[in-house]
Each structure stands twice: as structure tokens, then as C-alpha cells.
Amino acid sequence: MTYKVLVVDDSSFFRKRVSDLLNQDPNLEVIDVATNGKEAVEKAASLRPDAITMDIEMPILNGIEAVKKIMAESPTAILMFSSLTHEGAKATLDALDAGALDFLPKKFNEIAKNSEEAGSLLRSRVVQLARKSGLIKRRGARTSARPSTLLSRSQRTERSSISSRTTAPLAKEKPAHPASAKLTKSSGKHYKLLAIGTSTGGPVALQKVLTKLPKNFPLPIVMVQHMPAAFTGAFSNRLNSLCQISVKEAENGDVLKPGCAYLAPGGKQMVIDGTENAAKLKILDDHSERVAYKPCVDISFGSAAKVFAGDVLAVILTGMGADGREGSRMLKNKGATIWAQDEESCVVYGMPQAVANAGISQLSLSIDDVAPSILKEIGNG
Numbered sequence: 001m002t003y004k005v006l007v008v009d010d011s012s013f014f015r016k017r018v019s020d021l022l023n024q025d026p027n028l029e030v031i032d033v034a035t036n037g038k039e040a041v042e043k044a045a046s047l048r049p050d051a052i053t054m055d056i057e058m059p060i061l062n063g064i065e066a067v068k069k070i071m072a073e074s075p076t077a078i079l080m081f082s083s084l085t086h087e088g089a090k091a092t093l094d095a096l097d098a099g100a101l102d103f104l105p106k107k108f109n110e111i112a113k114n115s116e117e118a119g120s121l122l123r124s125r126v127v128q129l130a131r132k133s134g135l136i137k138r139r140g141a142r143t144s145a146r147p148s149t150l151l152s153r154s155q156r157t158e159r160s161s162i163s164s165r166t167t168a169p170l171a172k173e174k175p176a177h178p179a180s181a182k183l184t185k186s187s188g189k190h191y192k193l194l195a196i197g198t199s200t201g202g203p204v205a206l207q208k209v210l211t212k213l214p215k216n217f218p219l220p221i222v223m224v225q226h227m228p229a230a231f232t233g234a235f236s237n238r239l240n241s242l243c244q245i246s247v248k249e250a251e252n253g254d255v256l257k258p259g260c261a262y263l264a265p266g267g268k269q270m271v272i273d274g275t276e277n278a279a280k281l282k283i284l285d286d287h288s289e290r291v292a293y294k295p296c297v298d299i300s301f302g303s304a305a306k307v308f309a310g311d312v313l314a315v316i317l318t319g320m321g322a323d324g325r326e327g328s329r330m331l332k333n334k335g336a337t338i339w340a341q342d343e344e345s346c347v348v349y350g351m352p353q354a355v356a357n358a359g360i361s362q363l364s365l366s367i368d369d370v371a372p373s374i375l376k377e378i379g380n381g
Helices: 010-021 037-047 063-073 086-098 115-130 131-145 200-212 231-240 297-308 326-331 351-358 365-378
Strands: 004-009 027-032 053-054 079-082 101-103 193-198 221-225 246-249 260-263 268-275 278-285 312-316 339-340 363-365
Touching: 004 010, 004 037, 004 101, 004 115, 004 260, 010 027, 010 115, 027 037, 027 115, 037 053, 037 063, 037 101, 053 063, 053 365, 063 079, 063 086, 063 268, 079 086, 086 200, 086 231, 086 339, 101 115, 115 297, 193 200, 193 297, 193 326, 200 221, 200 231, 221 268, 221 297, 231 246, 260 278, 260 312, 268 297, 297 312, 312 326, 312 351, 326 339, 339 351, 351 365, 363 365
Parallel strands: 004 027, 004 053, 053 079, 079 101, 193 221, 193 312, 221 260, 246 260, 312 339, 339 363
Antiparallel strands: 268 278
């Protein structure tokens, strides 16, 4: 199947470069381009592409406003291009809030060693998002246009005007689990840590989970989201403004406290150290070529297994690739509980599929059921 793509950017050079890279994939066809957000809205409605690549800063109508209109009028899978700056991070989060599914840095040298690797990454991202196009179109504007839940309270009244490397997803296999199910009864197990790993689609998924947790949530939370270094600070601050629990970008030496969520900083590794009753975080530089993800779910989950053994509830949310599978396996071997997000509610069913197909996860949940199930399992719901 060939997916139709609309490329939107006010730079003729960038439009051509993105179009040329995408057209190298026989599964992709750039059917048209747009030079501003207004054109993008019109062409999304008339051409009905399967995916759109969108710049943020454009004349007439910027990318964020264009995303809002497209998701309201002709919902489509959208990938944003952003700058790796503080303002770029804020703008990208606004775009994800408006309904975009994923983002990539506009300067390809910031995500890849060479143009070949950058092109491969871009194509795999667009193909994966295009595969969601049918579901997005069927759901229509009612379910595709997300409410302003990623915006801080002040930003809801005045919006701004304005990932990590990944690998190709796992090949489609028959899921190891049946369709998603709700947790009906707590296992009665005792926990000392909640651990969450995610990638593509993770910002919105994490927000949906964390905003449902009460201020007196009894466990510390460690979170690994594949995200560039420039983004994790802005993302953790935004979550903190929305949640009853405390959310912060993890720092070296942080002591794990109940009711506080620690987001692994982009470009580094987050490791849990100490003992289960006096656990703290180590934030490590990682210049290794062996590890594709910085931060890496496997590394953080593996350290959690060493410190907390089986007293961990771990959840793998939407994301490309298989990061988290081996860390989840280490946790399960220690007696921990592993859950995965279900296919239908994922932006990309890669990471959850990896743990499900390996027989590691015990429950497959819709994203809307994750937080209620966590609260029920720990006896708080």
C-alpha cells in the first residue's frame, strides 16, 4: 500500500529535501506541498492525505493553528518539525496538544550521523504515522482533536504562537494478548515503585495517566520518554503545572519520594541506586554508540530490578521499537508486574507489542484505563 503525504513548509529548499527523502520509500508518495498553514488546511481537506509533515513557524497561519484546524475539519496523522531549543520545545508540545502525533528536529544532523540515516528515520516515522490514518479518519474530529490538556493553566488562555533516535518498529505479528481488558480486582501485591517507559505518542499518553493520579499517590514514579535534551525540562514543567502530584526532570542525587514523578533527562541515562528504602537517582552521561536510546527504558528498568526486585509496577506505553522489553523481562524475573498499552490506543504499537509478544506483560490496557487500573492495583482506587 502506498501512503499519500502532504509536505508543509515555507522554505522551498526544505520542502524539496523532505519530499525527495520521503519519495525514496515505495510505500510513500508526496502528492503535494503547501507553503503555509492556510494552504495546508485547504489541501488536507481536498487531498485527504494519509500523513502530513508540518513546520511550526510559517506565514499567514502557523503550524500549531494549522494542526488545530486540520484535526477539527479533516483529521490526519501529522508529524511536526521543530527546533531543539526551549522555545522550540514549548511550540512542539503545543502542536502535540493540538493533535499532532509525533515530531522530529528540523536540523537532521541533530538526530542522525548522515543523510542516509536521517532519511531512513524520517521515512519510518511517516510510514508508522500513516498507518494510523484510517483509524484517525474513522474517529473523526470528535475524538482526534484533543482538548488543551498539555497546556499549563495560564497557557490555556494564551497559547504560544509558536526524539531521540529510534529504530524501525517490529514487524506486525499476531499479538500475544487478546484485546485490552480492564483491571477488575487488585492482586493485593505490595509495591514500592511505579515505572513507565514510552516513546512516540508518549507526551500525550503520560499526561493522560499522570493527571489522574491524586496528590497523595503513595509511590515514587520514574519515567523514561524518548525525547531530546532540550525538551525534557519543558515537558516536565508542563506536566507539573497540570498534575496533582509533583513532576520534575530528574537530577543526579534525587531521592525517590512518594507522590513525585521523575522524568529522565534527554541525552542521558537515568539509573536507580541505593536500597529499596533509600533509593536515589544517578544521571549519567552516555556517549556509547551501542545504546541507541538516550534515555533508555531498558537501562532504567534494569536498575529498578536490582534495587526494588519484584516490588515494581511497570507500564510500557506507546512507542516505536522494542526499548523496554529487556528491562521489563529483568523486572518480571524478579517478580514485578508488567502492563502494556493496547494497540488501538497507541500512536505506534511497537514497544507495547514487544513486551506483549514476548509474553512479559500480564495485562493490555487502553490508555484511558491505565491510571484507574494503577490506582486499583495499589489499593488506592
